[in-house]
Amino acid sequence: MGPLQGIRILEIAGIGPGPFAGMMLSDMGAEVLRIDRAQSARGGDPGEPPLDLLARNRRSAAIDLKSPDGVEAVLRLAERADALVEGFRPGVMERLGLGPDACLARNPGLVYGRMTGWGQEGPLAQAAGHDINYIALAGALDAIGRRGEAPVPPLNLVGDFGGGGMLLAYGVVCALLERARSGRGQVVDAAMVDGAATLMTMMHGLRHMGVWSDERGTNLLDTGAHFYDVYETRDGRYVSIGSIEPQFYAELLRLTGLASQDLPRQMDRRRWPELKERLAAIFKQKTRDEWCAIMEGTDVCFAPVLRMGEACEHPHNRARGTFVEVAGRLQPGPAPRFSRTPPEIARPPCHPGQHTDEALADWGFAPEEIARLRDAKAIA
Numbered sequence: 434m435g436p437l438q439g440i441r442i443l444e445i446a447g448i449g450p451g452p453f454a455g456m457m458l459s460d461m462g463a464e465v466l467r468i469d470r471a472q473s474a475r476g477g478d479p480g481e482p483p484l485d486l487l488a489r490n491r492r493s494a495a496i497d498l499k500s501p502d503g504v505e506a507v508l509r510l511a512e513r514a515d516a517l518v519e520g521f522r523p524g525v526m527e528r529l530g531l532g533p534d535a536c537l538a539r540n541p542g543l544v545y546g547r548m549t550g551w552g553q554e555g556p557l558a559q560a561a562g563h564d565i566n567y568i569a570l571a572g573a574l575d576a577i578g579r580r581g582e583a584p585v586p587p588l589n590l591v592g593d594f595g596g597g598g599m600l601l602a603y604g605v606v607c608a609l610l611e612r613a614r615s616g617r618g619q620v621v622d623a624a625m626v627d628g629a630a631t632l633m634t635m636m637h638g639l640r641h642m643g644v645w646s647d648e649r650g651t652n653l654l655d656t657g658a659h660f661y662d663v664y665e666t667r668d669g670r671y672v673s674i675g676s677i678e679p680q681f682y683a684e685l686l687r688l689t690g691l692a693s694q695d696l697p698r699q700m701d702r703r704r705w706p707e708l709k710e711r712l713a714a715i716f717k718q719k720t721r722d723e724w725c726a727i728m729e730g731t732d733v734c735f736a737p738v739l740r741m742g743e744a745c746e747h748p749h750n751r752a753r754g755t756f757v758e759v760a761g762r763l764q765p766g767p768a769p770r771f772s773r774t775p776p777e778i779a780r781p782p783c784h785p786g787q788h789t790d791e792a793l794a795d796w797g798f799a800p801e802e803i804a805r806l807r808d809a810k811a812i813a
Contacts, residue, residue, distance in 0.1 A: 435462020435767070435776035440609065441796075443468060443510055443517040444491065445498075445531075446785070449564070449589065450625065451520030451548050452487040453598030458518075458605065459490035460767035460776045466792050467783075468507060471497035474786030474813035482781035486764045490778050494793060495786025495813040502811035504530045510796050511536045511543060516605050520548035523558050533620045543618040544608040548601045550592070552624035564592030564625065571596070571629035576636060580650030580657065596628025651702075653677070659709035660685060660699065663738055664716035671738035672716060672724050685733045689715050786813050 440463040444455040459465040467488065474495035477483070497503040508531065511517055517536060519526055526532045526547075533545045550567045551557040557570075568574045568591045569584075578585040601623035608621050639645035644653070651657040660676040676685040682699050686692040689712065697704035716724065721737050728735040739747060745756040745763050757766040760781035767776035789812050793803050806812045 434774050435460065436771055436774040437606070438462035438774070440464065440515045441513060442466070442605070443507070443514045445507075445517070445519040445521070445526070446470065446473075446493075447520035447548070449520075449593040450597030450601065451518060452485075453594050454518055454546070454548065454601040454605070455491060456487050456489060457599065457602040458516075460778065462774065462776060465491040466510065466796065467491050467493045468498075468510075469493050469495045469785035471495045471500075471503070471786070471810070471813040474784075474789075477784030477787065479784070479787060482760045482762075483784060484762070485782050486762065488782035489759065489764075490780055491783070492780075492788035492792045493783045493785050494789040496789075497811050497813070498529050498531070500809065500811040502806055502809045506793070506798075506806060506811060507531055508535065508539050509798070510793075512539045513796050514540065514543060515609060516544040516546060518546040518548065518601060518605065523547075523549060523553045537618055541618060542612055542616060544605055544612060544621060545618065546601050546605045546608075546621040546623065548597060548623050548625075550597075550625045552627060553622045564589035564597075567592040567625040568596070568629040571626050571633065573629045573633050575647075576633070576649055576655060578649045578655070580648065582650070584649065591632060592625040592629050596630075596632050597623065597625040600628040600631070657702075657705060659705050659712055662709065662712075664713055666719060666721040666724060667717055668720040668722075670721035672721055672728075673736050673738055674712075675734035677734070681732050681734050684731060688727055688731065688733060691715070789813065 437458060440458075442455070442458055442463050442465045444451065444465050444467045446452070446467050446469045455465050455467060496506055498507065527534075536543055536545055547553060549558070550562040551560060565574065565586050568586075573591055574584045574586065577587055601621065604621035604623050608619055612618060636645055639652075640647075646652055649655055654661055656662045660674060660682055663671045663673050665671055674685060676682040679699065683692070686696070691711070697708065719727075724735075725737050729737070744750060750756055754766060756763050757778060758764075759778045762781070767778065770776070790803055793812070794800070803812070
């Protein structure tokens with residue numbers, strides 16, 4: 434029922450941002466066929482799905498991409514696909530015979546999505562790297578952390594997922610929309626260094642305005658401000674405060690008992706460290722749950738800092754169905770939501786090659802062709 438129902442996409446299996454893009458596209462209703470390496474197909478009980486939640490919602494065909502017959506099979510699949518996504522280093526797909534030129538020659542309307550860290554060209558294009566390296570070069574990592582301390586890697590959310598897989602999925606959908614007008618496919622070059630830099634656009638604007646310092650932990654949104662930070666509670670847990678606007682700040686002062694005191698102006702940056710100490714002392718006087726009873730649902734801009742398991746059980750997340758259970762595994766549900774074409778998780782993660790025969794048949798391969806590919810060890 435999702436908004437991408439009827440769209441067919443090939444995903445050349447990889448790690449991190451590529452599977453995340455495949456998950457997002459399949460969550461939205463696209464039929465995504467994951468092409469796993471034949472060597473990775475070791476069987477597995479369909480009743481016991483793998484625990485890799487990024488692999489949910491799609492089928493898997495195991496194909497040997499080093500076999501001429503396997504390469505030809507993928508090219509035939511590309512003829513019937515609306516898009517293909519891959520996450521190898523630049524040049525790898527070309528060496529396999531599955532680069533954009535080869536695929537677009539078979540299907541001029543194909544959207545060919547490429548996910549890399551450094552991009553398809555540039556001095557670092559062929560270098561190895563991971564999320565932490567891409568966000569470092571983009572100028573994002575240096576800005577994340579507390580004053581006087583080292584930068585803090587924000588898991589791999591900014592490079593792999595926000596600036597990588599999500600941007601690739603967005604690019605593929607944009608290219609599909611353009612194809613509806615032109616009838617032509619094209620290549621989408623999604624680089625994590627570009628995506629991470631794009632996510633920093635607002636901070637660049639603030640820097641040009643003279644209100645953002647390169648010294649981390651001194652700014653409005655990087656824990657420099659006393660009204661935008663996390664505070665430890667009496668039980669060793671934490672709460673988050675985001676009282677930026679004056680009316681929200683006034684509510685923070687009221688509920689912490691500071692409203693009646695003679696305080697510096699909210700935006701007097703010189704006094705932020707002093708005010709942070711005062712708030713820290715106040716929040717240590719009560720447990721996290723006691724502060725929730727006082728502030729949750731108010732205009733303070735407040736939320737408890739929850740562990741992953743706690744987030745699944747919070748009443749707001751339960752009411753919205755933010756987390757769903759699939760095959761006995763609780764996990765984040767599809768987002769965003771749609772009023773007419775709601776997305777869904779139609780299937781749990783699958784074992785590599787679990788659907789090789791049925792998927793190839795659905796994509797136009799005759800039974801005797803599938804048997805020949807298996808005899809040639811091009812599929813598993």
